[in-house]
Amino acid sequence: MTTASPAEGLSAILMGRDEEGFLPLSLPPLARVADEIIFVDTGSSDRTLEIVRQFGCRVWHRPWDNDFSAPKNLALEHARFRWILNVDCDEVLQEDPDWRARILGQCRASNAPAWIVRIDNRMANGNILPSQALRLFRNDARIRFANPVHEGIADSIYRHWPGVPPEKIDLCLVHHGYSAGLNPEKIRRNVAILRQWVARDPGTVYGQYKLGMNLRFLGSTSEGLYHLEQAVALADRDPDRDSLTFLEELIPAAYRASLEAGLPEKAETIKRIVSAWCQTDPHKDCHP
Numbered sequence: 001m002t003t004a005s006p007a008e009g010l011s012a013i014l015m016g017r018d019e020e021g022f023l024p025l026s027l028p029p030l031a032r033v034a035d036e037i038i039f040v041d042t043g044s045s046d047r048t049l050e051i052v053r054q055f056g057c058r059v060w061h062r063p064w065d066n067d068f069s070a071p072k073n074l075a076l077e078h079a080r081f082r083w084i085l086n087v088d089c090d091e092v093l094q095e096d097p098d099w100r101a102r103i104l105g106q107c108r109a110s111n112a113p114a115w116i117v118r119i120d121n122r123m124a125n126g127n128i129l130p131s132q133a134l135r136l137f138r139n140d141a142r143i144r145f146a147n148p149v150h151e152g153i154a155d156s157i158y159r160h161w162p163g164v165p166p167e168k169i170d171l172c173l174v175h176h177g178y179s180a181g182l183n184p185e186k187i188r189r190n191v192a193i194l195r196q197w198v199a200r201d202p203g204t205v206y207g208q209y210k211l212g213m214n215l216r217f218l219g220s221t222s223e224g225l226y227h228l229e230q231a232v233a234l235a236d237r238d239p240d241r242d243s244l245t246f247l248e249e250l251i252p253a254a255y256r257a258s259l260e261a262g263l264p265e266k267a268e269t270i271k272r273i274v275s276a277w278c279q280t281d282p283h284k285d286c287h288p
Helices: 023-033 048-054 069-078 099-108 154-160 184-200 205-217 221-237 247-260 264-278
Strands: 007-016 036-041 058-061 081-086 091-093 114-122 128-138 167-175
Touching: 007 023, 007 069, 007 099, 023 036, 023 048, 023 091, 036 048, 036 069, 048 058, 058 069, 099 128, 099 167, 128 154, 128 167, 184 205, 205 221, 205 247, 221 247, 221 264, 247 264
Parallel strands: 007 036, 007 081, 036 058, 114 167
Antiparallel strands: 081 128, 091 167, 114 128
């Protein structure tokens, strides 16, 4: 279990099943900077467990039950150090010689509960699609993962640290999961979980956004646009909209989807909504 006063240092956490193709890339940089690596296995039948043990990972097991948050929360229960770095098996930490001292020094000097990390998504055509996510955070029992798929800690952060926004940090994870093209099998799995989530909670902005994006990846463009529009409408009514770090991806995606569907009036509606948001914050980027 997480202790009341974790030791100074960094715990890296991962979960997965049958990840022997990616782990030889992702584990070496983590082994060089983390004080421990915790891996939760959800039923591997390949060399995954052999590989993680070669790198000295602390290993736990949890049966897969269509919930990505549960294995990550199990990892948090066993993390022994003050700072947590959440990494997917197909992501590689970009290092520099003073990475550990620089990053942990910034964490110690800040009151923020979590930090926004850049994700460089390497696509099959060689392009880099940038995004961002809350991946570095304090080892605190109040911080736990939510969402059955595309799991994250944002709900915990904004519930328990209102008015203390996460900070950006000069840290990058390179995501290789799309480098061989999108995996239709994984996307269909995610869509099934997302449909169940949105059916239970139609007011989830993030769930609607991710369902829309995944449906578009599968070619269901009109249904995907519907869910992206739902996400924009929900964000427009959300009093804590500024805490939604994924808006920088949602808004352009919904705008482009409207234009691609031959619906310029819907694209203009999205532009008007975003412009209204920006009237209260002149520093925002008001262009979809």
